[in-house]
Amino acid sequence: MSGIKTAIAGTLESNDIMITVSPSRQEGKNTIAVESIVMRQFGPAIIAAIEDSLTQFEVGFVHIDARDRGALECTIKARMEAALLRYKELPS
Amino acid sequence: MKRCRSMLFMPGNNPGMLASAQSLGADCVIFDMEDAVAQTEKDAARILIRHALTYMRPQGVGVAVRINALDTAFWKEDIAAVVRGGADFVLAPKTNGPDYVRELMAGLEAAEAEHGVKDARIVVFALVESALGIENAFAIASAHKRLGGMLLGAEDLTAELGARRSAGGDEIFHARSRILMACRAAGIRAIDTPFPFVTDLEALAADAAFAAQLGFDGKAAISPHHIVTINAAFSPSPEQINWAGRVMAVARRAAGEGKGVASLDGMMIDLPVIKRAERILAMCDGPVEDFHAN
Incomplete structure (x- = not known):
């Protein structure tokens, strides 16, 4: 069992996105990994939505792993908000 | 008066369902934060519903949010999310008396004040689903000017009574009558309980027609497949x-x-x-x- 601080929100169901937040893998910056069924069409928009949420909810430098199943932008932001707030509440 | 023939429950933590709310034919949809959401997902559902209300609000459809009951730790944050997102209705589960309504209204008004909402446009519907709630029906219906309707929740009620739920609905006739009388006496809307036998559309048609005959304004639904039948039952010929x-x-x-x-x-x-x-x-x-x- 890993002791790495991790928070998850969302599901792998259609129209949803599963966001996993963990400590950044590079010192001094956020890192983002996205896997999406619509990566070619909407990859930049998904990453932009994730970056917006990271700016809005400052939690330090984190790694975001996003597994998208066709989520709308507001769903991405909702799942990011939930995951980041859960991450904030975890003990360091 | 805008029609409220059908009120469709939708699980609040399912973005696909929330996105389809506008296209299912219901006069009103109920984004559910309560029974349809696991205890561990209450926060995520609340956030998702707030975003859905703000950014993909169904058009031409009334939007209600069923919050968690007042004896839980969730309801004040639920109310705040509803106020920030701007729903048409709050559906208050497990309403059992006038004090419950007044406590909810105080919480709603506090949330509106905190978030600078001044128009007090959110209407509260009381979900009455206990023997005590039925006995207090008129006191609930007349407890506050922002209460716009009552909805009968027959599943919890019949479980409490020890009654066997049937397609014919004999076991809920008294409860239906009490809710309807209380709503009419108080001048608010009366919404009938959902029909629980999801695939029996013939029995649903009879059940909805009976509720319409009694005088209910509309009927709640737990399946999108029920909407056409319910809308027909509550539409004049x-x-x-x-x-x-x-x-x-x-x-x-x-x-x-x-x-x-x-x-x-x-x-x-x-x-x-x-x-x-x-x-x-x-x-x-x-x-x-x-x-x-x-």
Whole structure:
């Protein structure tokens, strides 16, 4: 069992996105990994939505792993908000 | 009066379902934060519903949010999310008396003040689903001016009573009657309980027709497949619309001639008949912007 601080929100169901937040893998910056069924069409928009949420909810430098199943932008932001707030509440 | 024939429950933590809310044919959808959401997902559902209300709000459809009950740790944050997102209705589960309504209203008003919402446009519907709630029906219905309706929740009620739930619904006849009388006495809307046998559409049609016959304004639903049947049951037939139009024409003519009473097809047309005709015509449709009128 890993002791790495991790928070998850969302599901792998259609129209949803599963966001996993963990400590950044590079010192001094956020890192983002996205896997999406619509990566070619909407990859930049998904990453932009994730970056917006990271700016809005400052939690330090984190790694975001996003597994998208066709989520709308507001769903991405909702799942990011939930995951980041859960991450904030975890003990360091 | 905007129609509220069908109110469809939708799981609040399912973005695909929330996105489809506009296209399912219900007059009103209920984004559910309570029973349809696991205890560990309450926060995520609350956030998702707030975003859905803000960024993909269904158009031409009333939007209600069922919050968690007042004996949970969730309801104040639920209310805050509803106020920030801007729903039409809050559905208050497990309402069992007037104090419950007043506590909820105080929480709603506090959230509105905190978030700078001044128009107090959110209407509260009470979900009555216990024996105590049924016994207190009129006290609940008349507890606060922002209470716009009551909805019967027969599953929890019959479980508490020890009654066996049936497609015919004999076991909930008394509860339905109490809710309806209380709503009419208080001048608020009465919404019937969902039909629990999801695939039995024939029995649903009979159940919805009976609720409409009793006088309910609409019926809740737990399946999108129920909406067409429920909407049909709570819509006046062409014959009824024709009759109501003729009643109103006769009534207007009589009023113009200074008569208090007239007749149509051998039937006396007086105030109760005119009111019934008006209600039928109001059920045909109504302006969207008038959704909050009782």
